Amino acid sequence: MSKIVVRGGNKLHGEVNISTAKNSVLPIIAACILSGDKCIIEEVPMLEDVFVISDILRSIFADISIDKSTNRIIIDTSNVKDCDSCSELVKKMRASFLIMGPMISRFGRFKLSLPGGCNIGTRPIDLHLKGFSALGAEVNIGHGYVEARAKKLVGNKIYLDFPSVGATENIMMAAVMAEGETIIENAAEEPEIKDLAKFLNSMGARITGAGSGTIHIIGVKDLKGSIHKPICDRIEAGTFMVAASITRSKIKINGINEEHLKPIIAKLTEAGVYIKVQGNSLIVDGNRDLNPIDIKTMPYPGFPTDMQSQMTGLLCTVRGTSIITETIFENRFMHVVEMKRMGANIKIDGRSAVIEGVDKLTGAEVKATDLRAGAALILCGLAAEGETEVMDIYHVDRGYVDIEKKLKGLGADIERIQ
Numbered sequence: 001m002s003k004i005v006v007r008g009g010n011k012l013h014g015e016v017n018i019s020t021a022k023n024s025v026l027p028i029i030a031a032c033i034l035s036g037d038k039c040i041i042e043e044v045p046m047l048e049d050v051f052v053i054s055d056i057l058r059s060i061f062a063d064i065s066i067d068k069s070t071n072r073i074i075i076d077t078s079n080v081k082d083c084d085s086c087s088e089l090v091k092k093m094r095a096s097f098l099i100m101g102p103m104i105s106r107f108g109r110f111k112l113s114l115p116g117g118c119n120i121g122t123r124p125i126d127l128h129l130k131g132f133s134a135l136g137a138e139v140n141i142g143h144g145y146v147e148a149r150a151k152k153l154v155g156n157k158i159y160l161d162f163p164s165v166g167a168t169e170n171i172m173m174a175a176v177m178a179e180g181e182t183i184i185e186n187a188a189e190e191p192e193i194k195d196l197a198k199f200l201n202s203m204g205a206r207i208t209g210a211g212s213g214t215i216h217i218i219g220v221k222d223l224k225g226s227i228h229k230p231i232c233d234r235i236e237a238g239t240f241m242v243a244a245s246i247t248r249s250k251i252k253i254n255g256i257n258e259e260h261l262k263p264i265i266a267k268l269t270e271a272g273v274y275i276k277v278q279g280n281s282l283i284v285d286g287n288r289d290l291n292p293i294d295i296k297t298m299p300y301p302g303f304p305t306d307m308q309s310q311m312t313g314l315l316c317t318v319r320g321t322s323i324i325t326e327t328i329f330e331n332r333f334m335h336v337v338e339m340k341r342m343g344a345n346i347k348i349d350g351r352s353a354v355i356e357g358v359d360k361l362t363g364a365e366v367k368a369t370d371l372r373a374g375a376a377l378i379l380c381g382l383a384a385e386g387e388t389e390v391m392d393i394y395h396v397d398r399g400y401v402d403i404e405k406k407l408k409g410l411g412a413d414i415e416r417i418q
């Protein structure tokens with residue numbers, strides 16, 4: 001198993017390019033099922049999660065070719081069959097549940113292994129299922145599977161108890177070919193929802209309002225193949241913004257969308273980091289005296305839970321008391337124990353982490369407990385005195401393209417050891 005070794009203390013400098021967003025690409029790949037045709041996704045981040053969802057589509061007979069030299073994926077779903085998926089891969093990645101909506105829509109039936117919980121929380125799927133039922137599907141759970149059947153899906157008004165990203169995406173995909181109009185209220189507003197709707201509309205869907213709390217979908221008879229380039233990864237960009245801040249360095253981050261980064265820019269600015277937007281680039285200068293801040297994770301446009309662990313790492317290096325409250329996932333503080341091994345002073349109080357900044361972090365052997373936790377530990381390693389070994393790096397490979405190469409390009413002393 002590979003690990004990343006960081007020798008801390010180097011200042012970062014130079015420029016880094018941000019990849020397209022994993023959390024856009026995964027639902028978009030699932031959406032290709034709806035076309036029964038050929039779709040092309042451009043500039044795909046070549047990540048473990050992308051390979052897993054591609055393998056899941058192959059298990060239902062999609063033909064997928066991944067060209068790593070051009071970062072292009074061609075997905076032909078014309079041979080996808082009305083079959084069950086008992087692929088073990090579904091248990092490996094929760095986002096694989098996103099094929100449920102497209103499969104019910106296309107075949108009126110699908111049976112899939114139930115996704116389990118994961119390190120960051122129990123992560124139920126009740127809102128996805130509530131949406132499928134509202135569209136007229138009969139949903140049954142048993143023997144580790146969930147099955148949905150519908151003679152015909154019919155549009156309906158669906159109010160989500162919580163603006164779940166995955167449920168909004170799955171219901172949107174189930175509804176695009178349902179008869180009549182579907183309205184999703186209290187929908188998730190994340191930029192990835194808007195990107196998925198843009199792709200679906202390019203296939204012939206009639207979706208309006210995506211990116212707001214109310215999404216209207218007029219069902220169409222069928223969809224055709226399309227070509228799409230996903231949006232840039234706001235969480236990867238945020239992670240590099242913290243890399244500059246935690247090392248008190250100045251770097252340029254290219255390929256960003258300022259609108260999507262507003263909550264992260266606002267909080268880093270409040271902490272005293274200087275940030276300047278230059279078109280699709282950002283100058284981030286963390287070489288200043290930083291102040292402690294309080295953060296509460298919220299659905300978009302609030303502060304993203306996917307940036308919580310990285311900000312925890314940064315605030316460990318900022319003198320004074322900061323409080324981070326996690327409201328999205330009930331178990332997303334696993335990185336705290338690991339950061340404490342590096343000398344961090346953090347106390348967990350219910351859903352909040354109370355952080356007392358320390359003068360310095362010290363290198364240690366630590367374990368990535370999930371994707372973002374792993375990235376946060378690498379960031380802490382950049383600032384720590386001595387050597388940090390981040391184990392279980394496969395978590396990080398699920399969501400960051402060449403993280404160690406990009407950091408090395410900025411001057412970090414970092415290497416991957418297989």
Ligand code: EPU
Nearest residue numbers: 023095123124125126127128164165166167306328329371
């Ligand atoms: N929830 C329910 N019932 C449901 C669905 C969700 O109670 O039916 C709860 C979850 O348990 C959680 C909260 O709602 O407590 C938010 O879950 P959501 O459905 O919004 O998250 P998701 O779709 O499972 C996506 C991202 C996550 C990101 C969250 C929140 C993808 C593939 N994953 O997950 O990304 O943290 O939205 O923004 O888009 C990551 O990239 O590291 C990551 C975990």
